[in-house]
Amino acid sequence: MSKMPDLIRNVPFDEITLGQTASLQRTLTWRDLELFALVSGDVNPMHLDPEFAATTRFHHLIAHGMWGGALISALLGTRLPGPGTIYLSQELKFLRPVSLGDTVTATVCVIELEPEHRRVVLDCRCTDQEGNEVIAGRALVIAPSEKLVREAPHLPEVTLVPEGPSHGAC
Amino acid sequence: MSKMPDLIRNVPFDEITLGQTASLQRTLTWRDLELFALVSGDVNPMHLDPEFAATTRFHHLIAHGMWGGALISALLGTRLPGPGTIYLSQELKFLRPVSLGDTVTATVCVIELEPEHRRVVLDCRCTDQEGNEVIAGRALVIAPSEKLVREAPHLPEVTLVPEGPSHGAC
Numbered sequence: 001m002s003k004m005p006d007l008i009r010n011v012p013f014d015e016i017t018l019g020q021t022a023s024l025q026r027t028l029t030w031r032d033l034e035l036f037a038l039v040s041g042d043v044n045p046m047h048l049d050p051e052f053a054a055t056t057r058f059h060h061l062i063a064h065g066m067w068g069g070a071l072i073s074a075l076l077g078t079r080l081p082g083p084g085t086i087y088l089s090q091e092l093k094f095l096r097p098v099s100l101g102d103t104v105t106a107t108v109c110v111i112e113l114e115p116e117h118r119r120v121v122l123d124c125r126c127t128d129q130e131g132n133e134v135i136a137g138r139a140l141v142i143a144p145s146e147k148l149v150r151e152a153p154h155l156p157e158v159t160l161v162p163e164g165p166s167h168g169a170c
Numbered sequence: 171m172s173k174m175p176d177l178i179r180n181v182p183f184d185e186i187t188l189g190q191t192a193s194l195q196r197t198l199t200w201r202d203l204e205l206f207a208l209v210s211g212d213v214n215p216m217h218l219d220p221e222f223a224a225t226t227r228f229h230h231l232i233a234h235g236m237w238g239g240a241l242i243s244a245l246l247g248t249r250l251p252g253p254g255t256i257y258l259s260q261e262l263k264f265l266r267p268v269s270l271g272d273t274v275t276a277t278v279c280v281i282e283l284e285p286e287h288r289r290v291v292l293d294c295r296c297t298d299q300e301g302n303e304v305i306a307g308r309a310l311v312i313a314p315s316e317k318l319v320r321e322a323p324h325l326p327e328v329t330l331v332p333e334g335p336s337h338g339a340c
Binding site for chain 1: 178194196202204205206207208209210211212213214215216217218219222226227234235236237239240241243244247248252253254255256257258259260261262263264320322323325326329
């Protein structure tokens with residue numbers, strides 16, 4: 001049976017209000033650690049090698065800090081303000097580690113509006129399933145001028161094939 | 171024939187000097203756009219839909235801004251200071267878009283050292299193949315106290331299977 005397409009819609013500057021928020025939730029999986037390492041080249045063993053991670057101050061595998069940054073940027077790019085947004089700057093403070101299996105809620109909240117240039121300042125936060133703040137920061141964007149509702153792009157299925165022992169890392 | 175394993179090594183605080191730098195280079199591929207969308211959930215059509223991208227001020231597909239941020243974090247986590255580093259904060263200014271096929275050089279440079287808490291401030295930059303600055307920023311980290319040389323974790327091969335038209339986006 002054909003599924004209804006997912007829609008992606010933006011919030012143009014004129015519809016944005018102070019205090020407006022958007023959130024998304026993701027649970028950190030082993031696949032996220034591997035994909036983030038592949039796309040960034042960050043093969044730090046703190047994120048990929050359980051034996052090494054056991055020797056660190058965190059005692060187990062933790063997320064790449066910028067994975068939380070990527071969730072925040074996803075909110076800005078797909079929800080608030082969404083497609084058409086120009087990303088100008090981002091500050092991120094990494095307050096606590098995110099562990100494998102943690103469920104992270106990323107939230108952005110509009111705290112300043114500058115109508116002359118359609119600039120929007122957003123407070124940005126990630127919290128874990130216990131309510132601990134793991135990332136705090138601030139983003140500056142230019143919001144789109146026009147409303148857009150569009151079918152979300154299709155993403156491919158991804159298959160990760162473990163590498164044989166005779167190969168080096170990517 | 172068995173390949174020598176890739177080694178990953180850090181620079182402990184005592185070996186870090188002012189002005190020390192590290193760089194890496196990546197060319198933005200279609201696979202990077204898809205993987206970054208998968209791992210972040212950022213399906214903004216500016217990064218994935220060539221037809222939509224043609225209607226934007228950039229006229230073609232561009233990287234997720236945070237992809238450049240991920241390259242910077244990869245340098246900090248794998249090269250300078252490398253494994254054992256605690257990432258405290260990151261500022262990023264997105265100065266220009268990165269287009270499909272652009273080759274980005276990410277560079278970090280040590281600009282402040284605080285021995286009491288092993289804190290290091292690094293200037294962070296990404297430039298494209300024409301020397302244009304695309305990202306500028308600053309990172310604050312705690313450098314590791316001990317030297318580490320270790321085989322780099324193996325990454326899986328990744329296969330992306332285009333989704334059929336009857337499925338929604340991930």
